[in-house]
Structure formats: C-alpha cells, structure tokens
Amino acid sequence: MKVDATLEDKDFVFIVAGMGGGTGSGTSPIIARIAKEEGAFVVCLVTLPFKVEEKRRIRAKEWLKRLRKEADRVVTFDNETLLEDVPNLPLNKAFSVMTQLMAINIKGTFEMIKDSEHSIAKKREWINQKLKEILKHTKAENKYPLSDSNLSRELKSKIISLIKENCILKEKRENIAKIYDQLFKIIETHCYLTIDIFTANYDxxxxxYIKNLSFLTYDIGHDELTKLGCHLYYDGFQNSIWHPEGYDENIARDLDDMIIVRNEKGETLIEEYTENKILPIFRLFKLHGSIDQYYQNGEIIKKDILFPTKTVEGVELKDSMIYPMREKEVYEDPFFELFTRLKNSLLSEKICIVIGYSFGDEHIRNIFFDAMKRNPEIKIFMINPKAKEIRDDLKPIKDKIDPIEGEFGEESIFEELEEKLKELEGI
Structure with missing residues (x-):
C-alpha cells in the first residue's frame, strides 16, 4: 500500500515516531509533507533518545528541525524523563510507560474532537490551541524542546485531568442501579456474605449505588423490622481517613436475626441470617485509587472535591491514584494493602466474577497467576465482550476461566451467569 494513497481524504493525521535512528527520523518528515499536501492537519508525537545516547540525540535534534517544517505541530517526549518518573522499572517497562503517555495524549485529543459538530476548520483551530497548551513551557513556540521537569509535571497534570474528566458520571443513575440490583440478587443467591468488590476503576x-441502599434487621421473635444504625458497607476509610483495619471489624454485634438489604424502590436484594457477628456485607477495594482520594500531611484521606487548587485549607493535596507514570506506587499504601487483600481473597474464595476487566495490568495479572496455583478450587467467571480472547491470552490460568461474552448490563449476561453458578453448585 502506498503512503500517499493511505493519507488521501484525511482531515487529521497523527504521526508517532522515535527520533535518532533511521526509520522514524527519515520517514516522518516525508509522511508529514505528503499528509499536508493532501490537506490534513498533521500532529507529530516523537520520542528523544537518552542523553547518554549522544550521537542519536544529536541526530534526533537535526531531524526534528526538518519535521517541524513539514508538520503543523510537533510534541516531543524525552526518554530522559523516565529516569525521574519511573527509575526502578526495567527498561522495557519504562518504554511502555512512555508509549502509554503518548497514547493518552492522542486518545484524549481524538475523543474530544471526533463527536464535535464544528467544521473541520474549527476543529483544527481547537486542536491547535490544545497543543499550544501542552507546549506552553517551551522557550519559544515550536522550538526544541520542553524541559525535562516541565514535561514531567505537564504530563502528570494532563493525565490526572483526563482521568477525572472521564470519570464524571454520564450514565443515568437509575440504569446503573438496575444493573447492580440484578447482579447482587444473583450473587446473594449463590454466594456467601461478605461480598468483596475489587475494582481498578477510579470512578x-x-x-x-451502595449509598442509596437500605440496611435493615428483622427481629424474628418480635416480628419487627428495624433500620440498622450502621451501613454494612466499608471502603477502607473511617471518618474520611484511611483505616484498613475496618475491613475486619465486627460492626453488627449481638444480632441473631436476619439482615436485609433493599434498594431505593424498596425491593429486597439480600436476606441473610446473622450469627452474632457480621463483617460489612459490601467491602470495596479500589486497587488503583479514586478520583476523590488524596495524600495530605502524611495521611491518606478522602475529599469531596475533584479538581483541587494547589492547596486546600492551606495544606497541599496529592492525588492518590495509580496510573502509568506511578506504577511504582503499587508497593506503597494504600495500594500495597489493597493488593495484599486481593491475593488473600483469591487464595480463600471459590468463586470470582470478573466484569469488564481485560487484565492489562501486569501487577494484577501476577497476583492472579500466583493465587491460582495455590487455590485449585477457585473458578473465575469472566464477563467481557472479548472474554474468550482475553482468557486465551492468560495461559497460566486459562483453564480456571469460564468466559461469558457480552456487555455488562445485558439481560443475557445475567441469565448465563446464573446458569453457570447453578451448574457449579450442582443444582
């Protein structure tokens, strides 16, 4: 296929290349020129070699000058910043971080322009402005390059903002509630309390959903239904401060009756007899943090804010979330505690339902691989449109996974899940 034929009738062209070698340096200016001649708006995202690669770095700067003459915008990603941001990662993993950062910039820009009703000219004007914002720390517009420290801070800020913007709820809450109602009715029928929920989502x-449930106790002897003073739900925070011990605390003492959970419509989702002691019915573990979770004064806290200024109440806040540039924080709290609990849960449980997750995180894959070796009884039900493909890629645990293909929320998914759980129980 000829390059010029591929670039015909394109409004926007993104070129991603590594500079300093032969292929990326030599071909990217040519492709940019052809795309421009075809009328496209051309954006180039290129990586620069480490400083120790002196000859390649000099060559990269020379080719960057040519590339800037052909493209509308050129954004540079300096490999040297990896030494600051992910110093402990193996080289191949560090390069993976840079690749993800470039992908985030492309995806974020593309997603924000693709559904716009504005004209192509307006879209070009918009994307040009956005790229100017990324390049605002350059010594002179379109001159090489962003400084290492400014690039690092700028990218981290862009990633956090993109994550939080994408986490703002767009779905109707009623629809979400209906989907989770169906799920927990099935889980309650076939599984034991407590229900541990592990999620890599930030939203x-x-x-x-759980905040709108009602937790009640039914006094069998006196035929009374009473609302519990405490919600049987725990997310690791007590009075907005990280307190993981709460996951294991007995929060409903001296109850020898029935615990009932109802949704907003008053429909019963869960009925469970107690035995004088009960842990939270729902225990939530947010493996990669949350958009409302921060570090402050050495503590991990929750704040009902999404986009804080540099300081809140005079104290600096730092987002407590794992994303590509922060993979090293897997070994810090609260994340180390959460991943330990994930492994312990996989070692002790017999049923694990994985919804929508594609196992793209190596640290989570490794936890599953190790736990599956030591817990031969566990069965994984995977709900995902590409469940079979994902299962086949997870070769060490492939035989443990029962795929259910479809989108979470489809009626057929719940029917298949319930049928498989019945089969597992021999019903």
Missing part, C-alpha cells in the same frame, strides 16, 4: 459508581 465512584459503586459507592454511589
């Missing part, structure tokens, strides 16, 4: 969808 508060699950928390908002």
């Amino acid at each position: 508060p969808v699950i928390e908002n």
